[in-house]
Amino acid sequence: MSTSKGQSKRSSALEALLNILIGFWISVGANLLLLPIWGYKVSLVQGVEIGLAFTLVSFLRSYLLRRAFNLYHTRTSP
Secondary structure: OOOOOOOOHHHHHHHHHHHHHHHHHHHHHHHHHHHHHHOOOOOHHHHHHHHHHHHHHHHHHHHHHHHHHHHHHHHHOO
8 A cells, every 4th residue: 555645746846847848948959950941940049939939839738638637527526
């Protein structure tokens, strides 16, 4: 029998923040490396702006999906 309570709120927040930051910089790098393949010349600033836009979209998608699952589980739980 496990008595573990799982991840603390602080650890969850740190994990979420690191996930967003790492994803953002991967997105920026991908923008700078991949967009020129399709003929788009992208400056570092543009790469950061595009990365930020997609990071915000990703955050909203993830948040809304979590809220939808939470709503579903609270309505179907006894």
